Amino acid sequence: MGERIVIQPVSRIEGHAKVTIQLDDNGNVQDTWVNVLELRGFERFCIGRPVEEMPRITTRICGVCPWSHHLASAKACDAVFGVEPPPAGRKLRELCNSIAYTEEHILHFYFLAGADFVLGPGEPYQTRNVLGIAAKVPDVAKRVVRCRWLGAKMLEIVSGKSIHPVAAVPGGFSKPLTKEEVEQLKPMAEEILELAKFTIDFAKKNIFPKYLDVVEKLGVIKTAFMGTVKEDGALDLYDGKIRIMQPDGSYEDFDAENYTDYIAEHVEPWTYLKFPYLKKAGKLSMDLDNPVGVYRVNTLARINVCDYIPTPLAQKELEEFRKNFGRPAQFTLLFHWARLIELLYNAEYVVQLLNDPEITSPETRVPVEPRAARGVGCVEAPRGTLFHDYETDENGILKEVNLLVATCQNNAAINMSVKKAAKDLIKDGKYDEEILNKVEMAIRAYDPCLSCATHEFDGRIAVKIDIVDKNGEKIDTLKNF
Amino acid sequence: MYHNFEKSRIIVFGCGNVLFGDDGFGPELIKYLEKNYRFNNVTFVDAGTSIRDILFNLSLIETENLKKIIVIDIADINRKPGEYIKIDIEEFPKKDIKTFSMHQAPTSSLLHEIKNQKNIDVKLILIQPYEIPEEVAPGISDILKKKIPKISEAVINEIKY
Numbered sequence: 001m002g003e004r005i006v007i008q009p010v011s012r013i014e015g016h017a018k019v020t021i022q023l024d025d026n027g028n029v030q031d032t033w034v035n036v037l038e039l040r041g042f043e044r045f046c047i048g049r050p051v052e053e054m055p056r057i058t059t060r061i062c063g064v065c066p067w068s069h070h071l072a073s074a075k076a077c078d079a080v081f082g083v084e085p086p087p088a089g090r091k092l093r094e095l096c097n098s099i100a101y102t103e104e105h106i107l108h109f110y111f112l113a114g115a116d117f118v119l120g121p122g123e124p125y126q127t128r129n130v131l132g133i134a135a136k137v138p139d140v141a142k143r144v145v146r147c148r149w150l151g152a153k154m155l156e157i158v159s160g161k162s163i164h165p166v167a168a169v170p171g172g173f174s175k176p177l178t179k180e181e182v183e184q185l186k187p188m189a190e191e192i193l194e195l196a197k198f199t200i201d202f203a204k205k206n207i208f209p210k211y212l213d214v215v216e217k218l219g220v221i222k223t224a225f226m227g228t229v230k231e232d233g234a235l236d237l238y239d240g241k242i243r244i245m246q247p248d249g250s251y252e253d254f255d256a257e258n259y260t261d262y263i264a265e266h267v268e269p270w271t272y273l274k275f276p277y278l279k280k281a282g283k284l285s286m287d288l289d290n291p292v293g294v295y296r297v298n299t300l301a302r303i304n305v306c307d308y309i310p311t312p313l314a315q316k317e318l319e320e321f322r323k324n325f326g327r328p329a330q331f332t333l334l335f336h337w338a339r340l341i342e343l344l345y346n347a348e349y350v351v352q353l354l355n356d357p358e359i360t361s362p363e364t365r366v367p368v369e370p371r372a373a374r375g376v377g378c379v380e381a382p383r384g385t386l387f388h389d390y391e392t393d394e395n396g397i398l399k400e401v402n403l404l405v406a407t408c409q410n411n412a413a414i415n416m417s418v419k420k421a422a423k424d425l426i427k428d429g430k431y432d433e434e435i436l437n438k439v440e441m442a443i444r445a446y447d448p449c450l451s452c453a454t455h456e457f458d459g460r461i462a463v464k465i466d467i468v469d470k471n472g473e474k475i476d477t478l479k480n481f
Numbered sequence: 482m483y484h485n486f487e488k489s490r491i492i493v494f495g496c497g498n499v500l501f502g503d504d505g506f507g508p509e510l511i512k513y514l515e516k517n518y519r520f521n522n523v524t525f526v527d528a529g530t531s532i533r534d535i536l537f538n539l540s541l542i543e544t545e546n547l548k549k550i551i552v553i554d555i556a557d558i559n560r561k562p563g564e565y566i567k568i569d570i571e572e573f574p575k576k577d578i579k580t581f582s583m584h585q586a587p588t589s590s591l592l593h594e595i596k597n598q599k600n601i602d603v604k605l606i607l608i609q610p611y612e613i614p615e616e617v618a619p620g621i622s623d624i625l626k627k628k629i630p631k632i633s634e635a636v637i638n639e640i641k642y
Binding site for chain 1: 540
């Protein structure tokens with residue numbers, strides 16, 4: 001057995017992970033493992049509770065995307081109670097979802113992954129972060145932070161709370177939006193839309209062309225994709241049917257409640273996190289040359305599976321993207337480009353919703369009665385398709401709970417992309433900080449949310465590499481702090 | 482919450498995941514403070530696991546009234562469960578703190594930045610947990626529960642100071 005490189009933790013992703021790279025005797029990559037933490041025991045904790053508590057409890061799962069859990073949970077409750085929210089209730093949920101998306105995508109592009117591109121993968125770790133960006137492009141940084149701030153304020157106006165939201169309730173939305181509030185929100189939404197337009201232009205002019213060679217090579221794998229579309233095939237982040245698209249572009253649609261007919265779970269002995277795969281493939285193989293059953297979710301998946309985007313500027317960007325990269329596009333780093341198209345879509349959609357007179361209707365919820373039922377709620381979280389699956393008894397008490405989260409669904413693909421990146425970049429035992437960061441870049445493209453209860457994370461210790469010999473004796477340690 | 486930031490002189494953040502035992506101490510303390518104390522221009526915030534998101538926003542916006550941030554979190558500070566230390570951000574990570582639960586990097590560097598660039602005083606109140614379960618188990622331990630009044634006093638002293 002050759003030496004083993006351990007990278008821990010992966011900096012600037014949500015939660016933490018340990019990347020292990022196994023080298024053979026010649027110093028080339030033999031295998032890789034991405035170990036992540038999982039929110040363990042949550043489903044069991046929920047059983048026995050009234051189902052209507054779930055939209056409030058689930059926001060505590062994740063401090064980064066509470067809105068996605070909140071809305072998926074509210075939708076699962078709707079299904080359990082057998083009700084459909086009134087149009088204004090649904091639109092208010094969608095409004096919050098899209099505002100939260102703009103916040104999330106801005107955060108990821110500029111603060112988490114963007115630093116790799118804005119400053120370059122070779123920049124020292126100490127400065128390759130949001131503060132480094134602020135120093136290099138201060139005007140952009142200021143604008144970015146202002147728009148995130150505006151997004152948070154908008155969520156407060158619409159829902160009362162931007163973190164740990166409580167406004168989506170079984171049957172709809174608890175707080176109608178007034179016309180005065182809409183007028184207050186409109187200029188904020190326009191400002192975010194301007195930033196979204198600026199961002200994609202900025203990236204297309206200054207960033208993507210510069211790193212196109214990296215985009216075309218780094219962590220590239222060939223997989224299927226999954227995302228949500230409306231009945232007519234349009235991109236939808238809140239509701240619709242689930243579409244699985246194969247690498248050859250063929251696809252199949254299904255209702256979210258039937259997800260267990262399409263997705264199975266594989267277990268590996270070295271990680272708690274399960275590996276969902278396409279059930280019809282019959283098995284999961286993460287072989288780089290011949291993967292079986294592997295699919296991806298998140299931005300690139302959604303951009304690939306939809307037939308069109310129902311807002312004009314984002315649709316124009318989609319057309320340009322497809323002209324450049326085809327459908328489905330497979331380059332892993334294109335998740336970033338797709339993320340910016342989605343940013344634009346959400347910013348446009350927020351403006352659209354605020355101009356919809358129906359959104360100020362006082363009819364935002366319908367009453368609910370407990371019953372014995374199963375309900376599946378599914379939304380597109382920024383990181384990918386999120387399923388909440390509840391079953392209640394006749395008193396509305398939870399008997400079964402299953403959550404299928406986005407990062408888990410990308411688990412196989414993340415492992416494959418890391419392996420591909422490591423194999424391409426580490427040769428004859430030669431590696432340096434930039435190479436190892438590129439391995440991390442392959443992970444960051446998926447924007448993984450690895451754990452929402454991170455207990456040992458000092459922001460200054462971003463990456464530690466232990467190199468051990470075949471007997472497990474440490475021969476070197478590299479640190480990026 | 483964010484509306485209050487703009488007029489606040491002091492913001493107190495209670496950090497932690499309420500689903501994981503003593504990790505939820507910060508939010509629990511905020512609940513107690515909100516119930517028992519009221520100050521002009523002081524905002525108590527249950528930051529949950531969103532502290533990094535909040536600090537990102539706070540780091541570059543205009544906050545001319547803001548003079549101090551107090552962050553309450555659990556940490557392995559090598560003390561008995563329920564004991565706490567109060568340190569300036571400048572002292573972190575110089576202190577012997579083996580693990581530090583700030584719930585999303587790069588929180589500590591953001592706090593440094595807020596201190597240095599905005600000239601805002603940043604104090605950390607770090608509490609030694611009794612137990613953080615591996616699986617979801619909400620509710621803080623009795624040992625930490627009993628310490629809430631005492632640690633609240635420490636926060637109040639820091640507000641008054």
